Each structure stands twice: as C-alpha cells, then as structure tokens.
Amino acid sequence: MNAIQVENITKTFPGKRSPAVKEISLALEKGKILTILGPSGCGKTTILRLIAGFEKPDRGRIILAGKAVADDTVWVPPEKRGVGMVFQDYALFPHLNVYHNIGFGYRGKDRKERIAEVLELVKLSGFENREPHELSGGQRQRVALARALARRPVLVMLDEPFNSLDAELRGRMRLEIARIIKESGTTAVFVSHDQKDALAISDQVMVIRDGLSQQCGSPQEVYRFPENSFVANFVGQSNIMSGVIGEDGRSVETGLGVIPCEHLHDCRPGEKVEVSIRPDSLELDERGPLLGRITCLVYTGESYEARVDFVGEGGDRMSLLAHVHPERTVKLGDMVRMKLLPEFVAVLGCRPATCQVPRSAGTGRGAAD
Amino acid sequence: MIRPVSSLKRGWAVLWRDNPPGAALLFSAGLTALACAVPAFYVLERSLSAGRGRWQGLLDTRIPQLLGNTLTLAAAVTLIASVLGVGLAWLVRKSDLPGRRAWQWLLALPLVIPPYVGAVAYIIILGPRGWAREIFGERVFDIFSFWGVVFVLTMFTYPYVFLICGAALKSINRNFEDVARSQGLGTAEIFWKVNLPFMRPALGAAAILVSLYVLSDFGAVAMLRYSTFTTAIYYRIDGYDNVSAAILSVALLALTLIVLGIEVRARGRRRYHQTSEVFLPPRPVKLGRWKLPALALVLAVFACSLLAPAGVLVYWASLGIARGALAGEFWRFSANSVGVAALAALAAMLLALPVVYLRSRHPSVVSGLIEKLSVSGYALPGVVIALGLIFFFSRYLPMLYGTFALLPAAYVVRFLPQAIQTGGASLNLVSPRMDEVAKSLGCSPGKVMFKVIVPLVTPGLLTGGALVFVSSLKELPATLLLRPPGFDTLSVRIWVEAGEALYHLAAPAALLIIVLSIPPLKWLLARR
Structure with a gap:
C-alpha cells in the first residue's frame, strides 16, 4: 500500500490568476523517500502544505495510508492527519527544552521511553535538558526530525531541510537524515531546490516547474534520461541539440554526426527531436571523431569546465560544454579531439511530460470529472 | 446547479483567503472590537438625536470659539514641541555635546510626569501666590494664559518628538552625510538637505502624536483655566447637559479624524530606505563655540521640564508627609487606583490576545477591521469615552451604572491599543511555522493557543499590561466623570486638592504616580 497518494491536485491562491500547483499526482510506497525538486517559487512547498493540511486543494484528492484526507467531500484538519513536519527554520519551540519539544505531541503512556528512543535514533541522548538556543544548527535539525518522528507519523515531510546549513555540514546531514529516516522505517517527502540533495538521498525524484510536474522517476532515470530541456538543465548541466531519430531506431542524427543513443522515449525513426548531451559524456580522445577549439575554460577543482566550439558536418558552429579531467593539461584556444560516450546522451521527450501514478496506486479518480 | 449554502461557504473561505478562524477566536475578538466602538457610536447616536435647534445653537457660538481655542493651542504646542524636539535630538545624536549619552535618557524623562501634575507644579511656581512672586515681588509670567498652557504642554510633550526623531536620526547611514560633505555641503546645509528630509516621516508621526495629545488633554488645560473642547465637554457633563456634550464631542472627534487623515496621507506619500547593509555609526559634528549655548539650552529645558516640577513636588510632598499626608486616607486612594488600574491591565491583556492573533494568523478585511476598531480608542479623548459609557451603561446596564466597574471599562477602551501594540509586536516574532508544527503534532487550534x-x-x-496599568493610574477626566461617589483615586485627589491649593496633600500622590511610571518608560527607551 502507498503511504501517500496524491491525485490531480490543483491549488490556486485567492487573488492569483495562475494556479500555484496544477494537476499534480504522485504516489510513494511505505518506507521510501521522495524529493520534490524545483526552482524557488515553483509550487513545491505548496504541495507539501497541501499534503500536511495547511492549505486546501481546489480539486483533487489526497490519500494518506489508504484514508482520504482531502477531496471534494472530505477534509481532515492538519492535527488529525499524522504527518510530521520539519521546517526550514526547524520551528523548535523556544520555551521548551529538547525533551519537551520532542514529547510535545506524544500522548502515549510510554512517553519517556519513546523520547529516549528517538533521541537515541538521532544520536542526541543526553541532550534532553538543553534549550533550543544552546544547540548547533545540525543538532536543531535532528531535534526537529526527532520531534516529527516521535509520534510515528504516516509520513514525515521536510521543507528545504539543508538550506540553512553550511556546505560541509550539509553533506554530512544529508546522509545522516537519510539514515535516520530509513532506520525508522518512515516514509518521507523532501522539498529541495538543490539537485545534489535530491540525487543523494531519494528513491524517487519529482521535478516541478511553475506548478507542473516535469518528470518523476528514480534519481538515475531523471539524471540520465531527462524528459525535457528544463529537467536536463535543472538537474545537472546539459547541452541541448536538435536532431532526427535514425533509421535503426538506436541513434540520432545531429550536426555532430550520428550519435548512438540508449534512450529514445518511444520516438519513432525520422521524428525530429531534441537531444541532451551531458558535459560528462564528452571525453578527450586523440582518436575521437570530434575536433573543436576551447573558447572558455573554468577550473572548478573537480574538473575543467570547458566550452568547446565544434564545426559540424554542415559547416555550422556548435558550442558545447564539456567536463575535462583536471589532470589533463588544457589551455584556452587549444584544438582538442573528443569522443561522445552514449551513456549520458538522451533524447528528450517529444510529447508533453506526464507523471504516472504506479499501477498499484488505485483507480486514480481525478478532479477532471 | 447553484447551492446557496456552499456558495456562501466558498465566499466565507475567499474572504479569509482559505484560512477562516475558529468561532471562539472570531467571537472574542469581534466582541472586543464592538465594545471598543461603543463609546464613539453612542456619542454619535445621541448627538444625532439632539435636534436641529441644539446643533444650531452650539454651531453658531460655542463651537467656533472652542475650535479657535483648541486649534491655536494644538498648532502652537505642536510647532514648538517639534522644533525643540528636533533640535535636542540633533544635539544629542549628531553633535559632540558633553554628556550626550546621559542626555538621551534625561531629556526623555519628562514623559513620566503627567501634564496635569506639571500644571500643578507650575501653578505653585508661577501662580498668583507662587514662589516667583515671593522672590521677585511681582508676577513674572501669567501661567493662567494661552502661553502658560502652551508652555506647560510643550514641556511635557516634546519628549515624544525628541525620542522618535532621535531614533530616526540614529538610523541614518553616515554614508549619506559623508557624500553630502564630499559635495561641499556645510553642517547646516546637511541638516536641511539630508537629515531633515530623512527625519520627515518620523517628525510627522511625532507631530501627530503631540497634536492628538493636545486635542485630548483635559487635566492641564482645565487646571490652567483655559477652555478647549475637552474642558467644555467635561463641564457640560458635570452640569448634566449630556446632549450638548455629545454634540461638542462629535465636533472634537471630527477634528481628531482630520488630524489622523493628515497622518495617513503624509505616511502614504514617501518612504525612505537605507541603501546599504553596511551601517556606520554617526560621526559627531563639532559644536565649537556653540558648545556652551547648546549646553545652556539643554540644561534649561531639563530644568523646566523635570528639575523644577520634580523639585516642587518633592518639597511639598516632604511638607505633606511631615504633616501626616500619608495617613489611612492616602493608602485607601492608592489602593483604589492600583485596584482599578490592575483590573484594566488584566482585562487589556486578555482582550488583546485574540485580536492580535486573529490579525496576525488570519489576515482578512474582517480581521483588519476588528483590529482598527480595537485600537480606535487611542484617538478618543477620555471625556468622550466617559460620555459614551455613561450613555451606554445608563441605558443597557443600569445595575452597573454608578459602580466602579465603569472605570476599568473606560481605561480598557482608551488604552487597549498599547497592549495590542506590544502583544502584536511579540507575536510577530513567533513564526507561523510554530503554529503549524504544533498542529502537525496533533494540537487543536485551542491547544496551539495555550501550549x-x-x-x-x-x-x-505583560509589557502591554504594565503600560496600560500606568496609563490608567494617570488617567484623569474619565475617572472624574465615571467614578462612583466617594470612590477617590490618586489622580482624582491630585485634581481636587490642587484645586483647593492643598499642595501638601496633592504632592505625595503625584510623586507616587511619577515613580510608578518610570519602569514602563525604561522599556520604551530600550526599544527605540
């Protein structure tokens, strides 16, 4: 059974013309982690607030652990939904210490034991009597998570949880939070604008833009086979080129020649398409078929980000971004030979993107009726 | 198919931007707003039922005369207090005046002296049988005159301008002045072209505050036997001519609304923003040969507004205490004062919470209106509130009319805005995420409120409660009009005994009020 299932929810805020969230559907199995990924203002936090019950959808249905909590006739207020929240600013109650913060909503008889248990889980045993202002950023975040987990929620949702942490701590907390959630067996929904967060911790990633779902899938799927140019550019860097599907149905003809391609998005031979070429798929190779000149070079430490101008078969110039291994010595203006690795070349979807609810998810009665 | 119930529900949801409040919250806040609207409403209603003849009679003679008196007084006090307040603020914040830090405090201190107490002190000093006459053998300055009233009111209201404009001056980034200086402007030019324009919103707000105060003041004006709307209304009520009082009150309210209208227009027009995040503390201007005259000015203002009145009160209080002024009676008045003021403070704290919560967490036209009505009392003079409550209680709650219950009611209407302001400020610091987290942890809206x-x-x-407490303690006109016979408070005794020139009895009560007013002032200063 899905822990959370959302069917075609739409929300327009009063006084706004366009909806903040449009026909969003998603489903998540128990124990999995989903990240809703998108630029700021894309509606991802609104989805979170709709699921938590802080906003009411105009249309559509939300089902938590098999029970409808919001649709045309049903409305369950947030306090009765059993959804744990971790906000960006953590929202720890400043008038309560760690112990009472975590136990705030817990009403079972085993309150003391349960608090000790979740403190153990987030590795903060012994911090019971600390006040929130005496904790570091990472500790505060773990207390907020422990508080959300204490009631054994159906679902825990985290809104940009790593935003206020510095880069080094961010990386560590990412893994730590993912460990805690997996260990507790909880289902989790993250909201993030950072693709690294999303790729690192999620079982599922949903990319959102302007309130519309762009793509839904595993991190690998989303990175390797982006549905459209927005996803290709937002999740990592990419070069977008136009081309035509080859006769063999396994390659694309572009200005750079015929590129072998693994994922064709069900496009038929002869169809005009756009192709996403990740910078990682261009590799220096003295026997490579592509010859180009480096026109821009940025050293990032992990690699060189090089912009290479190629002259295509038709004589038109093409400028592509390539990642060059930092041990190679390259200079601005160098002529270089490169080859294309097919693993990170993908044909973008030639039809509008849809986000499929898995088959097991139920009938999918939407708002359209 | 259109279902009326559901479209009504939809309309309600849209009105509250999909976030309608619970019934208990809306009911308690709405009731508070209605209660605060009661005095103004009944005064208006009574004045409209007065009939053409009464209106005509007053409009022909009395109202023009009162209008002239009140407006000239308000204009003179506002102008002088503004010039004095801005000048002192500039000296303290921008120049190298000796002892600047101490003066920031000392020059704000006259706020703790209620103007009617200041008036008593100046009657003692400058009155017909005052100290000045004993020393100089003749009357130096007639305190019972227009300029006498202007002097007393200015001395006890300039601190508003001083504080508000001082805060504005302090927040001006030094870069602006440095740029002006690099363009070749002198200190005077910088004041006119940089400092003053920046200060204008603050100065406007402060000037409005002073004018509103002058419009509503009763004690000092009455003690100095000047005649304005408030005193005229007071003596009409005292003479049981409530209908004429209602007509005069409406005229006064109209005047108040005009002043408030000016403020709204002025505030809407311009806003200044600091352009840079980097903030440099101001570099003091060297006063040079103006140092001594500036110091003399500051000292003179301090002497007139604080030292002289406080000195007089301490002198007479010590005489009074030696003659047994602190007998049982005194403590009975004090207990009455503290009792009703504490009741008012408690009620204000309880009533402010739903109003600020509704406004902050459920923004809508309705909650905005509720808040506006609830804070309308700050523009209502005490005499008008008293009159409105007399109408209301005598008609609808006659069993309470003539009991001391009317006093806290009047104080709450008048001073609830102070509790709403402080309560609202502290609620604004609590992120709405706190409420949401509590809800996600299973708390009902009521539980969120209390936990x-x-x-x-x-x-x-509590800060708001303290401000309401002190304001109630000082309140004079509504207390005089609404107290049951024989129920005296400190402010009533000051009024009665000063009226009979029994200064040794009035002074201890006045000193007690002043001492009790100091802690809230400290809070106000700390916030600026």
Missing part, C-alpha cells in the same frame, strides 16, 4: 502562543507572547503582553 504555544500564550507562553511565547506572555512577555509582550
């Missing part, structure tokens, strides 16, 4: 909001805003509410 999260109340503990977090209690400090702000």
Whole structure:
C-alpha cells in the first residue's frame, strides 16, 4: 500500500490568476523517500502544505495510508492527519527544552521511553535538558526530525531541510537524515531546490516547474534520461541539440554526426527531436571523431569546465560544454579531439511530460470529472 | 446547479483567503472590537438625536470659539514641541555635546510626569501666590494664559518628538552625510538637505502624536483655566447637559479624524530606505563655540521640564508627609487606583490576545477591521469615552451604572491599543511555522493557543499590561466623570486638592504616580 497518494491536485491562491500547483499526482510506497525538486517559487512547498493540511486543494484528492484526507467531500484538519513536519527554520519551540519539544505531541503512556528512543535514533541522548538556543544548527535539525518522528507519523515531510546549513555540514546531514529516516522505517517527502540533495538521498525524484510536474522517476532515470530541456538543465548541466531519430531506431542524427543513443522515449525513426548531451559524456580522445577549439575554460577543482566550439558536418558552429579531467593539461584556444560516450546522451521527450501514478496506486479518480 | 449554502461557504473561505478562524477566536475578538466602538457610536447616536435647534445653537457660538481655542493651542504646542524636539535630538545624536549619552535618557524623562501634575507644579511656581512672586515681588509670567498652557504642554510633550526623531536620526547611514560633505555641503546645509528630509516621516508621526495629545488633554488645560473642547465637554457633563456634550464631542472627534487623515496621507506619500547593509555609526559634528549655548539650552529645558516640577513636588510632598499626608486616607486612594488600574491591565491583556492573533494568523478585511476598531480608542479623548459609557451603561446596564466597574471599562477602551501594540509586536516574532508544527503534532487550534502562543507572547503582553496599568493610574477626566461617589483615586485627589491649593496633600500622590511610571518608560527607551 502507498503511504501517500496524491491525485490531480490543483491549488490556486485567492487573488492569483495562475494556479500555484496544477494537476499534480504522485504516489510513494511505505518506507521510501521522495524529493520534490524545483526552482524557488515553483509550487513545491505548496504541495507539501497541501499534503500536511495547511492549505486546501481546489480539486483533487489526497490519500494518506489508504484514508482520504482531502477531496471534494472530505477534509481532515492538519492535527488529525499524522504527518510530521520539519521546517526550514526547524520551528523548535523556544520555551521548551529538547525533551519537551520532542514529547510535545506524544500522548502515549510510554512517553519517556519513546523520547529516549528517538533521541537515541538521532544520536542526541543526553541532550534532553538543553534549550533550543544552546544547540548547533545540525543538532536543531535532528531535534526537529526527532520531534516529527516521535509520534510515528504516516509520513514525515521536510521543507528545504539543508538550506540553512553550511556546505560541509550539509553533506554530512544529508546522509545522516537519510539514515535516520530509513532506520525508522518512515516514509518521507523532501522539498529541495538543490539537485545534489535530491540525487543523494531519494528513491524517487519529482521535478516541478511553475506548478507542473516535469518528470518523476528514480534519481538515475531523471539524471540520465531527462524528459525535457528544463529537467536536463535543472538537474545537472546539459547541452541541448536538435536532431532526427535514425533509421535503426538506436541513434540520432545531429550536426555532430550520428550519435548512438540508449534512450529514445518511444520516438519513432525520422521524428525530429531534441537531444541532451551531458558535459560528462564528452571525453578527450586523440582518436575521437570530434575536433573543436576551447573558447572558455573554468577550473572548478573537480574538473575543467570547458566550452568547446565544434564545426559540424554542415559547416555550422556548435558550442558545447564539456567536463575535462583536471589532470589533463588544457589551455584556452587549444584544438582538442573528443569522443561522445552514449551513456549520458538522451533524447528528450517529444510529447508533453506526464507523471504516472504506479499501477498499484488505485483507480486514480481525478478532479477532471 | 447553484447551492446557496456552499456558495456562501466558498465566499466565507475567499474572504479569509482559505484560512477562516475558529468561532471562539472570531467571537472574542469581534466582541472586543464592538465594545471598543461603543463609546464613539453612542456619542454619535445621541448627538444625532439632539435636534436641529441644539446643533444650531452650539454651531453658531460655542463651537467656533472652542475650535479657535483648541486649534491655536494644538498648532502652537505642536510647532514648538517639534522644533525643540528636533533640535535636542540633533544635539544629542549628531553633535559632540558633553554628556550626550546621559542626555538621551534625561531629556526623555519628562514623559513620566503627567501634564496635569506639571500644571500643578507650575501653578505653585508661577501662580498668583507662587514662589516667583515671593522672590521677585511681582508676577513674572501669567501661567493662567494661552502661553502658560502652551508652555506647560510643550514641556511635557516634546519628549515624544525628541525620542522618535532621535531614533530616526540614529538610523541614518553616515554614508549619506559623508557624500553630502564630499559635495561641499556645510553642517547646516546637511541638516536641511539630508537629515531633515530623512527625519520627515518620523517628525510627522511625532507631530501627530503631540497634536492628538493636545486635542485630548483635559487635566492641564482645565487646571490652567483655559477652555478647549475637552474642558467644555467635561463641564457640560458635570452640569448634566449630556446632549450638548455629545454634540461638542462629535465636533472634537471630527477634528481628531482630520488630524489622523493628515497622518495617513503624509505616511502614504514617501518612504525612505537605507541603501546599504553596511551601517556606520554617526560621526559627531563639532559644536565649537556653540558648545556652551547648546549646553545652556539643554540644561534649561531639563530644568523646566523635570528639575523644577520634580523639585516642587518633592518639597511639598516632604511638607505633606511631615504633616501626616500619608495617613489611612492616602493608602485607601492608592489602593483604589492600583485596584482599578490592575483590573484594566488584566482585562487589556486578555482582550488583546485574540485580536492580535486573529490579525496576525488570519489576515482578512474582517480581521483588519476588528483590529482598527480595537485600537480606535487611542484617538478618543477620555471625556468622550466617559460620555459614551455613561450613555451606554445608563441605558443597557443600569445595575452597573454608578459602580466602579465603569472605570476599568473606560481605561480598557482608551488604552487597549498599547497592549495590542506590544502583544502584536511579540507575536510577530513567533513564526507561523510554530503554529503549524504544533498542529502537525496533533494540537487543536485551542491547544496551539495555550501550549504555544500564550507562553511565547506572555512577555509582550505583560509589557502591554504594565503600560496600560500606568496609563490608567494617570488617567484623569474619565475617572472624574465615571467614578462612583466617594470612590477617590490618586489622580482624582491630585485634581481636587490642587484645586483647593492643598499642595501638601496633592504632592505625595503625584510623586507616587511619577515613580510608578518610570519602569514602563525604561522599556520604551530600550526599544527605540
């Protein structure tokens, strides 16, 4: 059974013309982690607030652990939904210490034991009597998570949880939070604008833009086979080129020649398409078929980000971004030979993107009726 | 198919931007707003039922005369207090005046002296049988005159301008002045072209505050036997001519509304923003040969507004205490004062919470209106509130009419805005995420209020309660009009005994009020 299932929810805020969230559907199995990924203002936090019950959808249905909590006739207020929240600013109650913060909503008889248990889980045993202002950023975040987990929620949702942490701590907390959630067996929904967060911790990633779902899938799927140019550019860097599907149905003809391609998005031979070429798929190779000149070079430490101008078969110039291994010595203006690795070349979807609810998810009665 | 019930529901949801409040919250806040609207409403209603003849009679003679008196007084006090307040603020914030830090405090201190107490002190000094006459053998300055009233009111209202404009001056980034200086402007030019324009919104707000105060003041004006709307209304009520009082009150309210209208227009027009995040503390201007005259000015203002009145009160209080002024009677008045003021403070804290919570967490036209009505009392003069409550209670709650219950009621209407302001300020510091987290942890809206909001805003509410307490303690006109016979408070005794020139009895009560007013002032200063 899905822990959370959302069917075609739409929300327009009063006084706004366009909806903040449009026909969003998603489903998540128990124990999995989903990240809703998108630029700021894309509606991802609104989805979170709709699921938590802080906003009411105009249309559509939300089902938590098999029970409808919001649709045309049903409305369950947030306090009765059993959804744990971790906000960006953590929202720890400043008038309560760690112990009472975590136990705030817990009403079972085993309150003391349960608090000790979740403190153990987030590795903060012994911090019971600390006040929130005496904790570091990472500790505060773990207390907020422990508080959300204490009631054994159906679902825990985290809104940009790593935003206020510095880069080094961010990386560590990412893994730590993912460990805690997996260990507790909880289902989790993250909201993030950072693709690294999303790729690192999620079982599922949903990319959102302007309130519309762009793509839904595993991190690998989303990175390797982006549905459209927005996803290709937002999740990592990419070069977008136009081309035509080859006769063999396994390659694309572009200005750079015929590129072998693994994922064709069900496009038929002869169809005009756009192709996403990740910078990682261009590799220096003295026997490579592509010859180009480096026109821009940025050293990032992990690699060189090089912009290479190629002259295509038709004589038109093409400028592509390539990642060059930092041990190679390259200079601005160098002529270089490169080859294309097919693993990170993908044909973008030639039809509008849809986000499929898995088959097991139920009938999918939407708002359209 | 259109279903009327559901479209009504939809309309309600849209009105509250999909976030309608619970019934208990809306009901308690709405009731508070209605209660605060009662005095103004009944005064208006009574004046409209007065009939053409009464209106005509007053409009022909009395109202023009009062209008002239009140407006000239308000204009003179506002102008002088503004010039004095801005000048002192500039000296203290921008120049190298000796002892600047101490003066920031000392020059604000006259706020703790209620103007009617100041008036008593100046009657003692400058009155017909005052000290000045004993020393100089003749009357130096007639305190019972227009300029006497202007002097007393200015001395006790300039600190508003001083504080508000001082805060504005302090926040001006030094870069602007440095740029002006690099363009070749001198200190005077910088004041006119940089400092003053920046200060204008603050100065406007402060000037409005002073004018509103002058419009509503009763004690000082009455003690100095000047005649304005408030005193005229007071003596009409005292003479049981409530209908004429209602007509005069409406005229005064109209005047108040005009002043407030000016403020709204002025505030809407311009806003200044600091352009840079980097903030440099001001570099003091060297006063040079102006140092001594500046110091003399500051000293003179301090002497007139604080030292002289405080000195007089301490002198007479010591005489009074030696003659047994602190007998049982005194403590009975004090207990009455403290009792009704504490009741008012408690009620204001309890009533402010739903109003600020509704406004902050459920923004809508309705909650905005509720808040506006609830804070309308700050523009209502005490005499008008008293008159409105007399109408209301004598008609609808006659069993309470003539009891002391009317006093806290009047204080709450008048001073609830102070509790709403401080309570609202402290609620604004509590992120709405706190409410949402509590809800996600299973708390009903009522539980959120008591487990999260109340503990977090209690400090702000207590501060508001303290301000209401002190304001109620000082309140004079409504207390005089609404107290049951024989129920005397400190402010009533000051009025009665000063009226009979029994200064040794009035002074201890006045000193007690002043001492009790100091802690809230400290809070106000700390915030600026």
